[in-house]
Amino acid sequence: MKRVTMLTVIGLIWATGSLASDVMRMAVTTSFHNSGLAEVLLPELRKDLDLEVQLLVVGTGQALKLGEAGDVDAILVHSKTAEEAFVESGYGTHRRQIMYNDFVFIGPSTDPAGLSDMETAVQSLQNIAEAEATFVSRGDDSGTHKKELSLWEDANLDPGSFDRWYNAVGAGMGAALNTASAMDAYILSDRASWLNFGNKGDLALLFSGDPVLFNQYAFLPVNPARHDHVKADLTDKLEDWLTSDRAKELIDSHTIDGETLFVFNAQPAD
Amino acid sequence: MVELWDGLAQAFWLVVTADSELVEIALRSLQVTLTALLVACLIAMPLAALLAVSRFRLRRVVIATLNALMGLPPVVVGLIVYVILSRSGPLGVLALLFTPTAMIIAQVIIVVPLIASIAHQSLRDLWQEYHDLLISMNVTQTQKMQTLLWDARRALLTATLAGFGRAIGEVGAIMIVGGNIDNATRVLTTAIALETGKGEFALALALGFVLIALTLLVNLCIHWLGKTEREGRW
Amino acid sequence: MTLDGRGVCVIIGPNGSGKTSFLRLLHGTARLHSGSILWSCSTEEARRRQSFVFQHPVMLRRSVLENLLYPMLIRGFRGKAAQAQAEAWAERTGLQDTLQRPASVLSGGEQQKLAIARALVTKPDVVFLDEPCASLDGRATREIETILTEIKAQGTGLVLSTHDMGQARRLAETAVFLLRGRVHETGNAAAFFNRPKTKAAQAFLNGDIVE
Numbered sequence: 001m002k003r004v005t006m007l008t009v010i011g012l013i014w015a016t017g018s019l020a021s022d023v024m025r026m027a028v029t030t031s032f033h034n035s036g037l038a039e040v041l042l043p044e045l046r047k048d049l050d051l052e053v054q055l056l057v058v059g060t061g062q063a064l065k066l067g068e069a070g071d072v073d074a075i076l077v078h079s080k081t082a083e084e085a086f087v088e089s090g091y092g093t094h095r096r097q098i099m100y101n102d103f104v105f106i107g108p109s110t111d112p113a114g115l116s117d118m119e120t121a122v123q124s125l126q127n128i129a130e131a132e133a134t135f136v137s138r139g140d141d142s143g144t145h146k147k148e149l150s151l152w153e154d155a156n157l158d159p160g161s162f163d164r165w166y167n168a169v170g171a172g173m174g175a176a177l178n179t180a181s182a183m184d185a186y187i188l189s190d191r192a193s194w195l196n197f198g199n200k201g202d203l204a205l206l207f208s209g210d211p212v213l214f215n216q217y218a219f220l221p222v223n224p225a226r227h228d229h230v231k232a233d234l235t236d237k238l239e240d241w242l243t244s245d246r247a248k249e250l251i252d253s254h255t256i257d258g259e260t261l262f263v264f265n266a267q268p269a270d
Numbered sequence: 271m272v273e274l275w276d277g278l279a280q281a282f283w284l285v286v287t288a289d290s291e292l293v294e295i296a297l298r299s300l301q302v303t304l305t306a307l308l309v310a311c312l313i314a315m316p317l318a319a320l321l322a323v324s325r326f327r328l329r330r331v332v333i334a335t336l337n338a339l340m341g342l343p344p345v346v347v348g349l350i351v352y353v354i355l356s357r358s359g360p361l362g363v364l365a366l367l368f369t370p371t372a373m374i375i376a377q378v379i380i381v382v383p384l385i386a387s388i389a390h391q392s393l394r395d396l397w398q399e400y401h402d403l404l405i406s407m408n409v410t411q412t413q414k415m416q417t418l419l420w421d422a423r424r425a426l427l428t429a430t431l432a433g434f435g436r437a438i439g440e441v442g443a444i445m446i447v448g449g450n451i452d453n454a455t456r457v458l459t460t461a462i463a464l465e466t467g468k469g470e471f472a473l474a475l476a477l478g479f480v481l482i483a484l485t486l487l488v489n490l491c492i493h494w495l496g497k498t499e500r501e502g503r504w
Numbered sequence: 505m506t507l508d509g510r511g512v513c514v515i516i517g518p519n520g521s522g523k524t525s526f527l528r529l530l531h532g533t534a535r536l537h538s539g540s541i542l543w544s545c546s547t548e549e550a551r552r553r554q555s556f557v558f559q560h561p562v563m564l565r566r567s568v569l570e571n572l573l574y575p576m577l578i579r580g581f582r583g584k585a586a587q588a589q590a591e592a593w594a595e596r597t598g599l600q601d602t603l604q605r606p607a608s609v610l611s612g613g614e615q616q617k618l619a620i621a622r623a624l625v626t627k628p629d630v631v632f633l634d635e636p637c638a639s640l641d642g643r644a645t646r647e648i649e650t651i652l653t654e655i656k657a658q659g660t661g662l663v664l665s666t667h668d669m670g671q672a673r674r675l676a677e678t679a680v681f682l683l684r685g686r687v688h689e690t691g692n693a694a695a696f697f698n699r700p701k702t703k704a705a706q707a708f709l710n711g712d713i714v715e
Contacts, residue, residue, distance in 0.1 A: 406555075
């Protein structure tokens, strides 16, 4: 009897399996994943295309590396210069815009650097540097991190010269927000990650709306000429779906606490 | 403190309602760990037995190396396996990266030195006891190993449980080689890391309590199986 | 020197004279640095047809029955025949009531009897015994000597070492006297005990300390 029970349990443990007939892998950024949009889109993909998309949630830097190595079939990231370089070097076939959201500045509700009175993102950063207010940076070569660095550059400031108030944590959006919450610090975040974040503590959204904080997401299929195992037919199907009206409907209507996160802006393919 | 209670409550709720996601990742945790454990034992125990009964010049060096490998940082093992299994790596054609198989491979590498070292200690002690007798009986090398492995099975069970504990709690290596893909390579430990990163502490704790309970359960089961096979014989 | 493969040959000598080493050399578990040991058959076959009983019995961590089955198991004999053989020997050595018990819980005397039974279960032609009764009391010693006499009567050769002179006189047919690692004297037991040829042997038999 004991033997039978054990064998049944062992059998159950190993009886797992995937059900969709087509499977592909895509690297996406932590910002995208934290928005919860994947939970909306993936089941629809299964239904509409019988396609299972396995998501690897990593920073933009690692996503691009995965694409270069051919370990994924496509990537969805938000760092235009890096994306263009990716296509330029022949790792990706092309870049297709899908949607955008925006970055926001989060910080302690007391706002010691006075961000809520500022007009531009650059001014906000200058205030933070002057006040030497505690700041948490992604520090992980992600799209968000690259955006942050470009803003510091626009403000004529060099993060390399900052004192201990500037903390580069080398982590994903959620983890960085955790740290900022614990330290009561300022941080640049994408709106979706912030809205979906479960540990806000004493932090609040202090600045947003500057057009320079506009954050474009693009889909890049990995080049099958470089890696012939890449599932080009599936990436084509996925791209068509992501730029279709169906996707537009799902993306534009996805909200957290009543706020829309993304704006669909894919153009028809030419 | 509130989070601990929240975590416990959530854990209870998830288990009682047999939450489908929880069941899926818990089963996958067991699947990966138990498979890795089985493969690791099949490699480590005969190896330990061979080392116990053999006499060759480099024996001490091999044993010292095995002991040292116990201290191998798991995340580094994960990284090396990743680089090897990546499509751009030497074994890329096997398409194993980001699959449960890759996770099993990484865990086997991490756990074999542990099991082999512990097993070797006990087998060596037993060999000191049996040495004169078995040599006098003209037993073959294989028979020596078989006899030691069978008679030391209690101690080998301890080695196995040590390996299980190490494997089920592993997160760094399997995160790297598995990619923590939802519905494909996510297990309890990587899910905990994920939820913690999202600031969802209560859920992360809940998963943690489930992991602890699962580990204890498996340990108890293995003990139970072991004892009732041979009552009072050990 | 030549030893007869039948009968009882007793190796005696003071402590440290090399009795254990001598037995091991004959059995083949100690390495020869010079000289050779020849059997009337090939050395390989000779190894298969002998057994060794240690001064302190080495028990396998198994039951009494499994200990008895082990030598047959490693030669590929299993099943009912092997079981019957094991039980027969347990009977002859008075261990039939302990078959299912772990060998480790037996008394010293019982363990040694088990070791002897185990050594005999493969029907060897020669059994080497290294001071088999050294750690046993009078009664256990008596029981073992009875068993040894019986098997000798059935044709199994015995080569045993002992420091018990009484035992040596009771059992020996051939005697080998060792002193300081050399064979000092050897010959028919009766002749040796009554009229030893060397002074050292005489002194030893008198109970004087001989180094």
